[in-house]
Amino acid sequence: MTIGERIADLRKKNGFSQEMLGEKLGVSRQAVSKWESDAALPEIDKLVELAKLFDVTVGFLLGVEEGTGMQESIEQQQENGSSLQADADCLQMNSDQPKDADQKGSAEGVLEDYLEKLSKAEQTSQKEAAESRRRSRRRYGVFAAAAGICMVILFICVVNLRREMTDLQNQLYNVQASVDSVSSSISSSIAAQVESILSEQNSILTQSSLELESADYVNKTVIMRLEAMPKETVDSADVILFTAKLSDGETLQAEDVSLDEAGLVTARIELPMENDIDFYLRVGDNTVWLSDEGNYYNDLMESLVPTFVTIFYGTSYGDNSAAFDATMDLYVSDAESEVVKQTDSAPEVSLWLMRGEEKIQELDYEKIDQDDEDILGCWSVTADFELNAEELSPAVEPGEEFRVAYEVDYGNGVVFSGTTDEYLVLTDKGGFDWETDASDVVSSTYYVDNY
Numbered sequence: 001m002t003i004g005e006r007i008a009d010l011r012k013k014n015g016f017s018q019e020m021l022g023e024k025l026g027v028s029r030q031a032v033s034k035w036e037s038d039a040a041l042p043e044i045d046k047l048v049e050l051a052k053l054f055d056v057t058v059g060f061l062l063g064v065e066e067g068t069g070m071q072e073s074i075e076q077q078q079e080n081g082s083s084l085q086a087d088a089d090c091l092q093m094n095s096d097q098p099k100d101a102d103q104k105g106s107a108e109g110v111l112e113d114y115l116e117k118l119s120k121a122e123q124t125s126q127k128e129a130a131e132s133r134r135r136s137r138r139r140y141g142v143f144a145a146a147a148g149i150c151m152v153i154l155f156i157c158v159v160n161l162r163r164e165m166t167d168l169q170n171q172l173y174n175v176q177a178s179v180d181s182v183s184s185s186i187s188s189s190i191a192a193q194v195e196s197i198l199s200e201q202n203s204i205l206t207q208s209s210l211e212l213e214s215a216d217y218v219n220k221t222v223i224m225r226l227e228a229m230p231k232e233t234v235d236s237a238d239v240i241l242f243t244a245k246l247s248d249g250e251t252l253q254a255e256d257v258s259l260d261e262a263g264l265v266t267a268r269i270e271l272p273m274e275n276d277i278d279f280y281l282r283v284g285d286n287t288v289w290l291s292d293e294g295n296y297y298n299d300l301m302e303s304l305v306p307t308f309v310t311i312f313y314g315t316s317y318g319d320n321s322a323a324f325d326a327t328m329d330l331y332v333s334d335a336e337s338e339v340v341k342q343t344d345s346a347p348e349v350s351l352w353l354m355r356g357e358e359k360i361q362e363l364d365y366e367k368i369d370q371d372d373e374d375i376l377g378c379w380s381v382t383a384d385f386e387l388n389a390e391e392l393s394p395a396v397e398p399g400e401e402f403r404v405a406y407e408v409d410y411g412n413g414v415v416f417s418g419t420t421d422e423y424l425v426l427t428d429k430g431g432f433d434w435e436t437d438a439s440d441v442v443s444s445t446y447y448v449d450n451y
Helices: 003-013 018-025 029-036 044-054 058-062 070-094 101-121 131-184 188-202 297-304
Strands: 205-216 221-230 240-245 251-253 256-259 265-272 278-283 286-289 307-317 323-333 348-355 358-363 366-369 379-388 401-409 415-419 422-426 432-436
Touching: 003 029, 003 044, 003 058, 018 029, 018 044, 044 058, 044 131, 058 131, 205 278, 221 278, 240 256, 240 265, 251 265, 265 278, 307 401, 307 415, 307 422, 323 348, 323 401, 348 379, 358 379
Parallel strands: none
Antiparallel strands: 205 221, 221 265, 240 251, 240 278, 256 265, 278 286, 307 323, 323 379, 348 358, 348 401, 366 379, 401 415, 401 422, 422 432
16 A cells, blocks of 8 residues: 555545645645645655544554554553663662572573663664653654655655656657757758748738938938838828838938829838848838848948959068068059049048058058059059068067058048058068968958948
8 A cells, every 4th residue: 555545545534535634734635635646745744744643653654564553652662661671670680689600691681682672662762861751762763763764765756756857858859859850851942931931921011122222422321212012902101101220229210102003102211321220111000120121231332332452562682581672552443433423522542551450651652543444443553662670660570460551531431441462471580471361352351431
């Protein structure tokens, strides 16, 4: 019989319902139900209360003792203790009288029996002189033994539970690995089709396009033009709102919104020239986020700005090749650039010799207009200079890099800058090695100031 079955049997014999037993023990009816179905074990203090309530021992509830009542068990222990004490007193009195060998052996045998009985009766107590202390220790010994048994049972349950949890985790890991394997086998094109279908079903538009209509590089503004066809018929442009949320959180609203007879919405909005703008269109009570339509920055930079090409070359001379005669050519093609068309001044060019990230010398240059169609660029600048490692201060360390940086300023904050792909590196022997960035195409880096 399990612990739960014993509790249920004792409850029924005492005429208690599960709810009544729960009230007496200060727990819910569901807790009692879990005990009786062996879904949970009572706490140690609840086991003691159950034993008192049903007049049984905790050992009986745990299935480690026969069915003896609590009071009967205590009285029996008291009687055993008195008998053992009387035996001990008798042996003490007889020990003062002379005895022959047989008597002595018999006394020793009785003493051994007494000590054996006393040890069994007082497993968890210390020997006390007073009878009341022995009884008290005996009671505590019973409770301690019950608690120990409960702890052993709980420990075994915890160990088994942990083992089961480990097995379950391993099973879940295997299932997840299988799911991941199946998921990875799904074609990306199928996933894209599903996403497209869901997006189309959830969208309030049948089609839309958002394009850069014009750019003002001087004032750093652009005009974006939206065309969209709502799914539902729209009677008036008054229920249409086209907005843009800037990177700093500010929201701008389009003032120019129109609706033609076919239901096509056209809207224009003026924005600062920056990236990371989110666009939204509200039609009636519904709003759609034009998530893929606002990344115009790359096209803006690549198609409408000047083209720059740098060439850095020269020869070494002197002891250990510590000196270098260098030439830097910068070719600029800006005839078709919208940036240049919107400026009304000739650009100012600056060149610097760079030691790592530090500008160490501004270079003089000659500007040349290019008439030869075979040469890239509408104009170019050329600078000749000498780089002598022995004359630089502080002293140059092996591995230091030297490049040429350029800046082309068209005015009104429109500034392009970059560095040469080629560079010089000081060697351990004190000379220069020629290096270039890993690239098969001659290119330059540039940016527009204040973008």
